Amino acid sequence: TKKIILDTDPGIDDAMAILFAEAHPEIELVALTTVFGNATIDNGTRNALYLKERFNMQATIAKGASQPLVRAPVGPTEIVHGVTGLGDFQIPESFTGRYDSRPAYQYIIDTVKAHPKEITLVAVGPLTNLALALQAAPEIAELVAEVVVMGGAFGVNDHHGNVTPYAEANIHDDPHAADIVFCAPWPVTIIGLDVTEESFFSASYLDKLRHDAGDVGEFIFDISRYYLRFYSQKVGLDGCHVHDPSAIAYVINPALFTTRKGSVRVVCEGPASGMTLQKLDKRQYQTDEWSSMPTQRVGITVNSEQLLALYHQTI
Ligand code: BDR
Numbered sequence: 001t002k003k004i005i006l007d008t009d010p011g012i013d014d015a016m017a018i019l020f021a022e023a024h025p026e027i028e029l030v031a032l033t034t035v036f037g038n039a040t041i042d043n044g045t046r047n048a049l050y051l052k053e054r055f056n057m058q059a060t061i062a063k064g065a066s067q068p069l070v071r072a073p074v075g076p077t078e079i080v081h082g083v084t085g086l087g088d089f090q091i092p093e094s095f096t097g098r099y100d101s102r103p104a105y106q107y108i109i110d111t112v113k114a115h116p117k118e119i120t121l122v123a124v125g126p127l128t129n130l131a132l133a134l135q136a137a138p139e140i141a142e143l144v145a146e147v148v149v150m151g152g153a154f155g156v157n158d159h160h161g162n163v164t165p166y167a168e169a170n171i172h173d174d175p176h177a178a179d180i181v182f183c184a185p186w187p188v189t190i191i192g193l194d195v196t197e198e199s200f201f202s203a204s205y206l207d208k209l210r211h212d213a214g215d216v217g218e219f220i221f222d223i224s225r226y227y228l229r230f231y232s233q234k235v236g237l238d239g240c241h242v243h244d245p246s247a248i249a250y251v252i253n254p255a256l257f258t259t260r261k262g263s264v265r266v267v268c269e270g271p272a273s274g275m276t277l278q279k280l281d282k283r284q285y286q287t288d289e290w291s292s293m294p295t296q297r298v299g300i301t302v303n304s305e306q307l308l309a310l311y312h313q314t315i
């Protein structure tokens with residue numbers, strides 16, 4: 001089994017990813033570390049705590065960053081994920097839960113050090129917590145097993161952005177943090193829009209999940225109503241893309257994807273802020289800013305049919 005810490009901004013597709021990781025027998029979901037993004041940090045953390053209680057999860061919940069490292073905060077994405085982050089699903093008002101006393105970045109540092117080379121960090125929100133952890137304890141780069149990120153877009157099949165023409169939300173919301181994470185000497189695989197927008201949960205797929213998957217299927221169905229309205233009204237699709245669950249699918253079965261290698265950087269200012277770039281040639285350029293960079297992997301193709309079957313079967 002793989003031990004994972006899932007860094008997340010729950011978030012409708014985040015919840016779909018959390019329940020996928022929780023259900024798969026090859027994954028030990030050690031913790032959910034929360035970050036601002038789809039919702040405020042308070043709402044996102046409350047959503048994580050609710051999932052833990054409702055689905056009897058063992059995962060520790062640690063609350064993370066409320067805002068980006070440098071850029072101005074963007075605010076929650078209410079139009080996509082609803083006011084609280086879970087569409088029009090209402091958590092009972094009386095609900096309370098307990099999170100770890102440490103901030104998420106400190107929890108990540110402590111846990112990675114306690115289990116050297118065993119923890120896979122999976123990040124499906126802005127990368128602020130991971131960047132803070134690297135800044136406070138750069139030595140953790142050598143101590144994680146792997147880092148898997150849902151974020152960015154590299155132009156494959158013409159996928160470039162979703163919040164701007166050239167930026168994907170998780171990278172757009174904290175480009176400086178993303179650049180720190182991609183430049184660190186740890187092995188990162190980036191599952192971007194190039195592959196997540198190639199997989200699709202249709203309305204009928206979600207109906208079937210509701211029918212086949214008990215309380216988990218019911219919950220995914222409930223939270224996805226708002227999301228599907230956004231997709232039908234703003235994107236013109238009868239279903240939704242499979243963003244965050246694709247990162248979990250990569251952890252479970254990397255053979256579902258092909259990847260390419262090359263150093264990755266993020267545009268941090270200006271009209272293309274949040275754009276992700278990968279160097280693919282072997283040329284030496286006049287400055288060595290790129291040549292001294294670690295090589296990371298970027299997802300290029302995905303077997304969507306098998307990914308959808310894996311999700312359904314697991315849930
Ligand atoms: C990413 O942004 C968020 O809205 C989703 O949860 C996903 O992590 C997709 O661009």
Ligand code: CA
Binds near residue numbers: 008009037125
């Ligand atoms: Ca997310």
